[in-house]
Amino acid sequence: MTVIGTRLPRAEDPRLLRGRGRFGDDFSAPGQLWARVVRSPAAHGEVRDLDVTEARNVPGIAAVVTAGDLPRDLVIPVRLAIADTDLSGFLQPVLARDTVRYVGEPLAVVVGDDPYACEDAAELVGIDIGGRPAVLDARQDPPRVAAELTRGYGDPGAAFARAAHVVEIDLAIGRHSGVPLEPRCLLAVPGREPGELAIFGMTKVPVWNRDLLADLLGVDETLIRVHAIDAGGGFGVRGEFYPEDFLIPWLALRLDRPVKWAEDRAEHLMAVNHSRQQYHRIAAAFDAGGRILALTDDVVQDNGAYCRTHGVAVPELTVAMLPGPYRVPAYRGRVRVVLTNKTPCGTYRAPGRFEGTAAREHLLDVAATRLGLDPVELRQRNLLTRSEMPHERPISTLGTEMILDTGDYPALLAAAVAEAGRLGYRALSAGTALPTRKRRGFGLAMFVEKSGLGPQETADVTVSRSGTVHVYSGGTSLGQGIETVLTQIAADAIGADPGAIRVTAGDTAAQPFGAGSWASRSTVVGGSAVHQAALAVRRRAIELAARVLEAAEEDLDLAGGSVSVRGDPAVRLTLADLAKVAAPASRYLKEGEAAGLSARRRFEASHMTYPYGVHAAVVEVDSGTGRVRVLRYLVAYEVGCAINPMLVEGQLRGGVAQGIGGALLEEFRYDEDGQPQAITFIEYRLPTAAEIPPVDVLLCQESPSPGNPLGVMGAGEGGISAAGAAVANAVRDALGLPGSVGQLPLTPARVCALPGAIAGPGTGGRP
Amino acid sequence: MSMHKISLRVNSREHELAVEARRTLADMLRHDLGYTGTHLGCEHGICGACTVLMDGQPVRACLVFGVQADGTEVRTVEGLADGEQLSDLQQAFSDHHALQCGFCTPGFLLLAEAYLAETSADALTEAQARELVASNLCRCTGYQGIIEAIVATARARRK
Ligand code: FES
Ligand code: FES
Numbered sequence: 001m002t003v004i005g006t007r008l009p010r011a012e013d014p015r016l017l018r019g020r021g022r023f024g025d026d027f028s029a030p031g032q033l034w035a036r037v038v039r040s041p042a043a044h045g046e047v048r049d050l051d052v053t054e055a056r057n058v059p060g061i062a063a064v065v066t067a068g069d070l071p072r073d074l075v076i077p078v079r080l081a082i083a084d085t086d087l088s089g090f091l092q093p094v095l096a097r098d099t100v101r102y103v104g105e106p107l108a109v110v111v112g113d114d115p116y117a118c119e120d121a122a123e124l125v126g127i128d129i130g131g132r133p134a135v136l137d138a139r140q141d142p143p144r145v146a147a148e149l150t151r152g153y154g155d156p157g158a159a160f161a162r163a164a165h166v167v168e169i170d171l172a173i174g175r176h177s178g179v180p181l182e183p184r185c186l187l188a189v190p191g192r193e194p195g196e197l198a199i200f201g202m203t204k205v206p207v208w209n210r211d212l213l214a215d216l217l218g219v220d221e222t223l224i225r226v227h228a229i230d231a232g233g234g235f236g237v238r239g240e241f242y243p244e245d246f247l248i249p250w251l252a253l254r255l256d257r258p259v260k261w262a263e264d265r266a267e268h269l270m271a272v273n274h275s276r277q278q279y280h281r282i283a284a285a286f287d288a289g290g291r292i293l294a295l296t297d298d299v300v301q302d303n304g305a306y307c308r309t310h311g312v313a314v315p316e317l318t319v320a321m322l323p324g325p326y327r328v329p330a331y332r333g334r335v336r337v338v339l340t341n342k343t344p345c346g347t348y349r350a351p352g353r354f355e356g357t358a359a360r361e362h363l364l365d366v367a368a369t370r371l372g373l374d375p376v377e378l379r380q381r382n383l384l385t386r387s388e389m390p391h392e393r394p395i396s397t398l399g400t401e402m403i404l405d406t407g408d409y410p411a412l413l414a415a416a417v418a419e420a421g422r423l424g425y426r427a428l429s430a431g432t433a434l435p436t437r438k439r440r441g442f443g444l445a446m447f448v449e450k451s452g453l454g455p456q457e458t459a460d461v462t463v464s465r466s467g468t469v470h471v472y473s474g475g476t477s478l479g480q481g482i483e484t485v486l487t488q489i490a491a492d493a494i495g496a497d498p499g500a501i502r503v504t505a506g507d508t509a510a511q512p513f514g515a516g517s518w519a520s521r522s523t524v525v526g527g528s529a530v531h532q533a534a535l536a537v538r539r540r541a542i543e544l545a546a547r548v549l550e551a552a553e554e555d556l557d558l559a560g561g562s563v564s565v566r567g568d569p570a571v572r573l574t575l576a577d578l579a580k581v582a583a584p585a586s587r588y589l590k591e592g593e594a595a596g597l598s599a600r601r602r603f604e605a606s607h608m609t610y611p612y613g614v615h616a617a618v619v620e621v622d623s624g625t626g627r628v629r630v631l632r633y634l635v636a637y638e639v640g641c642a643i644n645p646m647l648v649e650g651q652l653r654g655g656v657a658q659g660i661g662g663a664l665l666e667e668f669r670y671d672e673d674g675q676p677q678a679i680t681f682i683e684y685r686l687p688t689a690a691e692i693p694p695v696d697v698l699l700c701q702e703s704p705s706p707g708n709p710l711g712v713m714g715a716g717e718g719g720i721s722a723a724g725a726a727v728a729n730a731v732r733d734a735l736g737l738p739g740s741v742g743q744l745p746l747t748p749a750r751v752c753a754l755p756g757a758i759a760g761p762g763t764g765g766r767p
Numbered sequence: 768m769s770m771h772k773i774s775l776r777v778n779s780r781e782h783e784l785a786v787e788a789r790r791t792l793a794d795m796l797r798h799d800l801g802y803t804g805t806h807l808g809c810e811h812g813i814c815g816a817c818t819v820l821m822d823g824q825p826v827r828a829c830l831v832f833g834v835q836a837d838g839t840e841v842r843t844v845e846g847l848a849d850g851e852q853l854s855d856l857q858q859a860f861s862d863h864h865a866l867q868c869g870f871c872t873p874g875f876l877l878l879a880e881a882y883l884a885e886t887s888a889d890a891l892t893e894a895q896a897r898e899l900v901a902s903n904l905c906r907c908t909g910y911q912g913i914i915e916a917i918v919a920t921a922r923a924r925r926k
Contacts, residue, residue: 013861016869017853019804019844023870026803116789181808181816181906182870232806232870233906265809479868479907650864650908657909681813681904689900689910 003488003498004710007646010484011503012230012477021230024185027200029258032187033062035248036118037267038108038125040100043134043341043674047098050108051126058121061112062255067097070250074216076241078311079208080398082149085312090146092306092344094243100129101305102341103676104270106243111251111259134674138302138338139279146303147312147337151319153394154330156285159294163285167367169740173355173724175277175302176666176745178348178658179686182232183263184272186244188252195219197249203231203476203506204239205516210508216246217253224249228507234478235658236347236518237273240309244271266679273310273346274668277302278318278335280359290371292382294330297322297359303337304344312337313398314345317352317450320397324360325409325448325612326382331395341674347518349658350717353449354724358744361445361725365732366739375729376417379446383409390706397608398453398519404610406703407638413446416614416636419698420444425632429618429733437624439756440631441734444616445725451714452524452707454605458513459529461490461537462598465583467561467576469494469501469537471530474514475522476506480716481647482522488643489527489710493534494541495558496575513602520611520714523643528708529603536599544581544597545573547588609705611713613637615656615726621734623757626748628664628731630691636698640705640713648715653695655719661687662720663727664745695719773837777802778846786833792826793817795833796843804844804873808904815903818874819843825881844873847880855923856880859916867907874903879917883924891921 015021052064075091096105108125112118135144160166186201195217202209206226214221231238244261252259263271279300285293301315319333348354368375384391384404391404420426420442431440460472471490475482483503491498504510506517515525538558545563546553549571556563564572573581575597581588584595616634621627635652642648665685669677678684704711728741735756743750751757770785777800786795793810796802796819808814810829817828820842847854853861856879866872882899883891896914905913 009861010864012869013866014853016866016872017844017857017860017876018848019802019873021804021869023803023806025797025807028798116787179906180870181814181868181904182806183808231868232808233868235906265811479870481867646864650867650912653909653911654867654907655909658906680811681809682811686904686906688902688904689897689914692909692911694911695909 003491004643006644008484008488008498008644010481011487012481012483023182023230023232024201025262027187028260029187029189032258032260033111033113033255034115034118035251035259035261036110036122037106037244038110038122040096040103040105040107040129041127042100042129042131043103045100045129045131047096047100048130049126049128052108054124055110055121058117058124060114060117061110061121063111064108064125066108067093067095070094076243076309078307079309080311080313082312082316085147087146087307087311090307090339092243092308094246102343103674104343109247109251111255134341136340136342136670136674138300138340143336144339145336146307146339149312149316149319150332150334151395152332154294156294156296156330156332159330160285163293164288165286165371166283167363167370168281168283169363169366170742171280171359171362171740172743173276173278173358174662174745175274175668176662177273177275178235178237179684180233180235180238183265183268184238185262186248187258187260188249189258190252190256193223195253196223197252199224199226199249200229202226202239202245203229203478204234204518206476206506206508207474207512207514208516209241209245212241213246213249217250226508228477228504231476231478235349236351238478239476240273240346265681269679269684270343270676273308274304274343275314275345275348275351276355276662278355282359282363284363284367286367286371290373290378290381292326292328295323295328297333299333299335301335301337302340302342304340304342306344308344308346310346314347314351317397318356320395320402321353321448321450322356322360323393324357325384325446327384342670349655350721353447353717353721354659354662357445357447357722358724358728361722362728362740365729369738375444376413379413380410383413385410400607403607404448405706407612408703409612412612412636412638412700413614416616416634416698419636420616420634423634423696425616425618425634428631437622439621439623439734441619441621441730443726443728443730443733444614445722445729446614447722448610448612449718449721450608450610451520452605452609453519453521454525456602456604457515457525457529458511458600458602459526459533460511460598460600461530461533462596463537463575463579465576465579467500467574467579469496469575471501471503472511473503473505473526473530474511475517475526478517480651482517485523485527485643485647486530489530490534493531494538496561500561520716524609524708524712524714525603525605527643527710527712529601531709532601532603533599536601537597540597540599541575541578544578544588548573548581605707607707609707609713611638611640611718613718615722617726617730619727619730619734621731621751623735626751626757628746628751630660630693630727633693634696634698635719636700637718638700638703639715640703641701641711642699643712645699648699649697651715652697652719655717656695656723657687657692659720659723660692660727662745663724665691667745771834773834775836775838776840778842788832788834790833791829792831792833792836793828796828802843802845806870806873808870813904815878816871816874818877818903820877820881823881823884825878842877844876847876856920859920863912863916863919865908865912865916871903871905875900875913878903883921891918893918
């Protein structure tokens with residue numbers, strides 16, 4: 001029986017449903033101190049004085065530290081370095097020393113017995129900042145450019161010169177981010193050895209964070225153990241190395257006490273990576289038949305005050321992935337990474353693709369209008385076909401060559417259009433007998449995702465004496481269901497029931513070589529490593545069973561957790577038996593042979609695998625109030641092989657909800673002094689069930705990835721990639737706009753400012 | 768800070784303790800009494816992750832002071848299952864993939880329990896369930912599974 005492909009109930013659910021999850025703030029240690037970070041109240045200025053005397057005198061306060069207490073020039077380095085960019089002048093210090101550059105920048109830390117008292121004391125820190133003008137618009141002249149990147153090939157200039165049609169639009173993407181429901185939390189517990197630390201709360205890339213922390217503290221990395229925990233959502237932002245990830249462990253060592261820090265929501269919204277804010281000027285040249293001759297995009301990214309661990313990964317992905325699923329003979333994408341006095345940026349689910357897909361797909365809809373073509377027909381004329389696969393694009397991204405590995409883009413687009421028709425999307429968007437102010441529209445967008453970034457992932461599989469199969473993976477549990485997915489993969493590979501598998505994900509002692517959960521890589525790369533390690537354990541089990549049973553290996557089979565002789569099911573050895581057969585003192589081991597029924601395997605991926613999909617939305621726009629409601633939403637997605645279709649659908653649906661948030665609701669706004677205006681859930685509007693429609697999913701498994709043994713592609717980001725594009729296109733359709741909607745999110749005020757948005761006889765609803 | 772002595776029942780267990788006047792019910796449940804299933808997503812009353820039942824009524828434990836729970840009966844997510852047996856609602860959440868990270872889940876479970884206890888005799892439409900679910904925030908699921916799980920439980924309980 002195969003478990004892969006089934007809707008196996010999640011291994012994570014029972015503990016989470018019973019309140020037995022172990023989230024960051026659920027960990028405590030005897031004698032722990034609490035930390036509170038003192039943050040800059042000013043967007044930009046010189047730190048003239050920090051007076052901590054009064055705070056230090058609050059009863060129960062153990063220490064107040066400022067930049068002067070830290071090693072000098074301590075900055076957080078880039079994790080995803082990209083060739084030819086030097087960001088060393090733009091990195092964030094752990095605590096600001098002379099200058100603050102955004103509201104929320106850490107200035108000091110107060111540590112004490114009680115979190116309430118720490119907050120009191122933090123408010124007593126005297127902060128004197130000499131204000132300087134805050135830069136809040138990345139398009140300001142002259143911009144402070146941290147990096148400029150260009151990706152492309154061919155001669156777009158020549159193509160534009162001979163084009164029959166040239167279409168250009170501007171589109172701005174709003175500043176928003178992952179905003180997981182659980183704020184960050186960190187507990188650092190010093191051990192007996194100097195430098196020894198147990199850490200609870202690092203996720204995503206625990207091994208990388210452990211190694212960096214060890215380097216910054218000057219200790220051997222094996223002294224630090226990052227424990228596996230439950231995390232209340234990741235979405236790219238959680239688990240990167242932030243200033244607090246140095247401060248809390250450092251304080252624990254320095255004070256020789258456990259130190260815990262739990263962020264509040266206001267802190268989270270101004271401290272954790274922002275994302276997305278970009279200004280696109282995108283243009284395409286077409287021949288008379290509507291075929292793309294060239295594509296160009298000029299992008300300005302508002303990166304906030306510093307370059308963080310992602311370096312320039314988001315802007316690079318934006319321009320590298322921009323041509324998407326289309327045949328683009330000539331291309332140039334340029335992006336300037338501009339610093340402003342806002343919270344620094346990093347990745348958020350589908351980084352660069354949400355933004356680039358919105359710009360490109362909106363451009364195509366505007367072009368379809370100009371060229372007098374149906375938007376679907378224009379896309380069909382330009383999609384790469386199956387016969388053109390694999391398609392090598394002379395572009396590198398994240399240090400890998402881009403080879404669109406497999407797929408049938410035109411077929412998926414046709415299937416999505418047919419599915420939307422079958423579900424009545426077109427009729428709904430035509431919306432007969434609507435009140436005059438209401439307009440409906442249909443919008444569609446296509447995208448290519450990337451997944452399975454290497455270079456490697458390592459997995460250990462070992463069988464304990466009870467017959468339990470333990471899987472130690474380097475991925476981390478962020479809510480995506482990795483424990484379930486790896487259980488299914490291991491169960492099939494080894495030949496055991498899922499109930500016999502136990503997955504530990506993200507413990508640096510149990511798996512010291514893990515590369516983490518990000519970039520939709522865990523199922524692809526981590527899953528492949530588990531598959532290989534479990535297959536190796538299976539072979540080993542059969543080898544040992546052959547010795548015990550004095551049978552030939554080819555006569556043995558391993559299924560349901562036991563090895564039996566083919567044709568004689570009465571003779572069998574369970575995995576528990578075989579774990580004992582492999583025990584150190586076993587007489588079945590040969591001389592010099594290592595004990596244990598276990599294997600470690602490393603799966604290497606030199607290229608990414610590229611899933612793809614189509615989003616379609618029906619919206620209703622109130623042209624008087626400017627309110628946009630999404631009535632129906634469809635995602636068609638090629639995933640190669642769905643290990644657990646329920647989880648893939650869940651990823652897609654959850655991604656859509658976040659995407660609709662970014663398209664309509666969520667935005668980090670600032671006032672003219674650089675004060676953040678979205679520091680609670682009242683101003684930062686996460687979508688509720690009232691804003692999210694039922695999401696239809698068309699899950700395709702037609703094009704297995706050739707790059708891994710399971711044929712899988714990642715599914716973490718396909719639900720969000722094209723959401724900005726589909727919603728923007730639907731709103732444009734509803735209002736009958738000739739050009740671009742101009743700016744996301746499409747808040748009521750922005751919609752009201754669009755040309756079609758005046759109460760009057762409806763013109764929307766052209767399907 | 769002066770401390771106040773209070774007593775309350777949590778999931779049918781008696782507790783007596785002394786708390787500061789300003790200590791929230793959520794912090795008291797989590798850190799003084801060890802009921803860490805009650806989660807804090809915003810501490811300002813919007814997300815609903817901290818929802819618990821106080822004398823049967825759903826409250827946001829981040830907006831209630833611990834002292835206000837004096838003499839009350841509080842129910843948290845830890846009190847929903849019967850031993851190792853998940854409640855029907857919990858099971859429905861798993862069946863309908865109503866949770867991913869699970870951080871919001873305790874709040875939704877208790878919100879729905881309170882609603883179902885009051886209205887179990889009536890049919891719960893999908894639209895009503897959607898309105899109910901719109902009280903709390905979930906960042907992972909897109910809400911569809913949560914709505915389906917609550918509707919399915921209401922239906923099953925009616926039978
Ligand atoms: S934590 Fe209480 S409502 Fe969010
Ligand atoms: S499941 Fe993660 S917030 Fe709801």
